[in-house]
Amino acid sequence: MDFRLSSEEESLRKTIEGFVREHLIPLEAEFDNAPDIFEGSRWKSRAKLSRDPEIMRYVGIMEELEKKAEAQGLWYLDVPKEYGGLQVSNVAMLAATEELEKNSIPFEFGNHVSNILYSCKGDQIDRFLWPCIRGEKTSAFGLTEPASGADPSMLQTTAVPDGDDFIINGSKMFPTFADVADFVQLFARLPGTKGREGVTCFLIDTGTPGYRVTRSIETLAGTEPCELLFEDCRVPKTQVLGEIGKGWALNQAWLGARRFQVGIRAHGMSQRVLRVVAELLGRDAVEAAKFVERIGYFSGELEALRTLTYLGAWKADQKMDVRSEAANVKLFATELLHKIVDFALDVAGPAMLRKNHVLARAFRHARARRIVEGPSEIQRHIIQRALFREGAALLELQ
Numbered sequence: 258m259d260f261r262l263s264s265e266e267e268s269l270r271k272t273i274e275g276f277v278r279e280h281l282i283p284l285e286a287e288f289d290n291a292p293d294i295f296e297g298s299r300w301k302s303r304a305k306l307s308r309d310p311e312i313m314r315y316v317g318i319m320e321e322l323e324k325k326a327e328a329q330g331l332w333y334l335d336v337p338k339e340y341g342g343l344q345v346s347n348v349a350m351l352a353a354t355e356e357l358e359k360n361s362i363p364f365e366f367g368n369h370v371s372n373i374l375y376s377c378k379g380d381q382i383d384r385f386l387w388p389c390i391r392g393e394k395t396s397a398f399g400l401t402e403p404a405s406g407a408d409p410s411m412l413q414t415t416a417v418p419d420g421d422d423f424i425i426n427g428s429k430m431f432p433t434f435a436d437v438a439d440f441v442q443l444f445a446r447l448p449g450t451k452g453r454e455g456v457t458c459f460l461i462d463t464g465t466p467g468y469r470v471t472r473s474i475e476t477l478a479g480t481e482p483c484e485l486l487f488e489d490c491r492v493p494k495t496q497v498l499g500e501i502g503k504g505w506a507l508n509q510a511w512l513g514a515r516r517f518q519v520g521i522r523a524h525g526m527s528q529r530v531l532r533v534v535a536e537l538l539g540r541d542a543v544e545a546a547k548f549v550e551r552i553g554y555f556s557g558e559l560e561a562l563r564t565l566t567y568l569g570a571w572k573a574d575q576k577m578d579v580r581s582e583a584a585n586v587k588l589f590a591t592e593l594l595h596k597i598v599d600f601a602l603d604v605a606g607p608a609m610l611r612k613n614h615v616l617a618r619a620f621r622h623a624r625a626r627r628i629v630e631g632p633s634e635i636q637r638h639i640i641q642r643a644l645f646r647e648g649a650a651l652l653e654l655q
């Protein structure tokens with residue numbers, strides 16, 4: 258087996274390494290005091306609408322960075338070639354993110370495009386997909402409901418056909434930044450269906466009659482999920498994403514592809530946290546002696562996470578079924594990050610609980626990551642299911 262990056266992947270990684278060193282790391286100290294909105298990768302949705310001069314100043318810095326990245330060809334990394342992107346492999350995206358994670362500024366090489374939007378057809382492409390690629394529009398993802406979260410197949414929002422339209426009724430919990438998004442990717446079910454059957458994804462513009470954002474919820478993770486209400490909301494059939502009744506596969510595709518990024522991000526954040534710990538302990542040899550063993554243990558686990566994440570991404574590039582690997586990475590990455598941040602807070606003591614301190618920020622993100630996109634318990638369910646599938650197959654062979 259060859260574990261090295263291909264020459265193309267290695268050259269992209271090196272260019273990004275240089276970009277991070279030259280343009281991002283020098284700005285880190287400035288971003289330590291940035292408003293909360295710049296926590297996490299989804300700052301753009303809300304920050305771009307703000308008239309607060311301080312937020313606008315940081316948006317200006319980010320826009321300058323984006324121009325520099327674009328000039329170096331570091332833009333639209335994962336956008337398909339047919340849309341003018343580089344369409345790099347999953348492995349290359351990991352290598353890019355791994356370099357990016359060596360700094361703490363929430364910079365991305367491209368605008369946020371929900372991967373299922375590449376299923377857009379006909380005029381949906383100009384109306385929804387292209388504006389997201391160009392950064393002119395943002396979207397929210399509406400799957401979770403008050404009574405269906407960890408198990409989204411229990412979703413109750415209905416989409417009833419009516420001539421050339423569907424009439425949508427129901428409510429959604431937590432779509433991140435839906436209040437500032439231009440449209441929502443909404444999952445609803447056809448009448449008389451249950452479980453995974455009949456789930457359909459709609460693209461619904463903000464402001465469509467019958468669609469209301471009822472509140473936005475400030476969370477400790479810096480993002481602002483919302484609550485949405487649909488009351489006899491009429492949506493044309495032309496706004497179905499993919500096929501009618503086949504939305505479950507889209508939901509799975511959205512989750513699957515993101516999991517390996519979760520792994521490498523948790524790996525990067527953990528390493529930054531351990532570096533803070535090492536710096537603190539470097540000042541006191543007696544204190545350091547108490548903790549070196551645990552730091553060694555965590556370093557080993559981080560290397561295991563990194564290997565697992567790259568293996569999953571490589572399998573995804575070979576078009577293999579990666580449902581188990583994706584669940585493994587999500588579970589292992591978010592649980593390990595949480596353990597490491599918790600340990601770092603023990604070492605650092607109460608002074609580091611200051612809200613803006615890098616460790617306090619990491620703690621807030623780490624806790625939320627164990628819940629969003631499927632909590633740990635659900636990942637364990639997915640992993641054990643694979644074992645039982647294999648068990649049954651082995652029994653059949655006997």
Ligand SMILES: Cc1cc2nc3c(=O)[nH]c(=O)nc-3n(C[C@H](O)[C@H](O)[C@H](O)COP(=O)(O)OP(=O)(O)OC[C@H]3O[C@@H](n4cnc5c(N)ncnc54)[C@H](O)[C@@H]3O)c2cc1C
Pocket residue numbers: 397398399400401402403405406407408430431432433476478480482625628629630631632633634635638
């Ligand atoms: C900051 C944030 C952003 C979010 N953004 C979005 C978004 O953009 N779009 C979206 O659709 N959703 C979003 N969510 C929702 C998120 O995906 C759900 O919170 C998550 O899937 C869990 O669903 P729930 O909160 O309804 O928990 P529940 O389903 O009520 O579960 C609660 C807890 O019970 C346990 N549990 C549940 N089922 C089982 C089981 N079978 N076995 C054992 N234990 C179990 C788990 O610990 C789980 O955390 C966001 C949530 C947060 C906190």
